[in-house]
Amino acid sequence: MRALVFDGTLSLCEVPKTKPINGEVLIRVLYSSICNTDIEILQGYMGFNGIPGHEFVGEVISSDSYLYGKIVVGEINCSCGECYLCQTGRSTHCNNRTVLGIDGHPGVFADYVALPEKNLHVIPEGLALTSAVFTEPLAAAIEIFEQIQIKPSQNVFIFGAGKLGMLISQVFRLNGCNYTTFDLNEGKILKALKMGLNAMPLSALGGNQKAEVCVDCTGDSKGINLALSHLFPRGKLVLKTTVANPEKIDLNQIVINEFEIIGSRCGLFEPALSLLSQGLVNPEPLISKIFEFPKIIEAFAMAQKPGVLKVLIKHG
Ligand SMILES: [Zn+2]
Ligand SMILES: [Zn+2]
Structure with missing residues (x-):
């Protein structure tokens, strides 16, 4: 699959297709967007190497999942569900967590991404994909x-x-x-x-x-x-x-x-999806430009320019 890889510099590469592990499903990424955290990763934030990116909307393609064929957004913290913090309602702070495209988990700037099924939320009917991609930052x-x-x-x-x-x-x-x-x-x-x-x-x-x-x-x-x-x-x-x-x-x-x-860090996805689908928060004016996936390096260059707001990537 095609993927953007960061190892001190950004490059667009062909890498082995992501394989979901236990509890995960495979998602074909439809849209992703560049967050300030992605830009900080280029400066060494979290010491992350690999495929960055955590804001996305995609289609579940694992045929054994009850979400098969659904259009979803995904929470970025992959937690164990068993440690003290998970058991006391703080799973976003799980000791054993990985974080999508930020810490130990390959991100969404690729053709496919794998995430635990429990992290996924089906987007409400009628919600534009270019709005749904804002669910994570709105949360x-x-x-x-x-x-x-x-x-x-x-x-x-x-x-x-x-x-x-x-x-x-x-x-x-x-x-x-x-x-x-x-x-x-x-x-x-x-x-x-x-x-x-x-x-x-x-x-x-x-x-x-x-x-x-x-x-x-x-x-x-x-x-x-x-x-x-x-x-x-x-x-x-x-x-x-x-x-x-x-x-x-x-x-x-x-x-x-x-x-x-x-x-203050990550929030709940359901209220964010609710505000977006009711039109109570409108993220569309924040889109500065939509790039096709092969132009993702150009997209990163633009996202770092002063005055630029959200840069979206159209996969597919
Ligand atoms: Zn973000
Ligand atoms: Zn845990």
């Missing part, structure tokens, strides 16, 4: 509301109007929050405004303007310190950024200001 956006309660009276600053920031902003809007989304890139702010989001260029944010909740989804190592500097005492900081080279932060200010820091 990550929704995860914030599984973790903390935000009152409508509290103001929220979202740092980063990128791929994830725009989904997070839409989820905050849905919840009736008093949010503002900031970004350095004017093009992204214009796009956000066009989508009806409450967005402003970062340059318009005064040094002493603060919020009760700050979300860092800049995808930049400096984002955490930026967000901390705009947080009220006893405020909540939600961290979404993961980078290959994190910045140091001064923990004293967390003690002095009694900040609450919440790390």
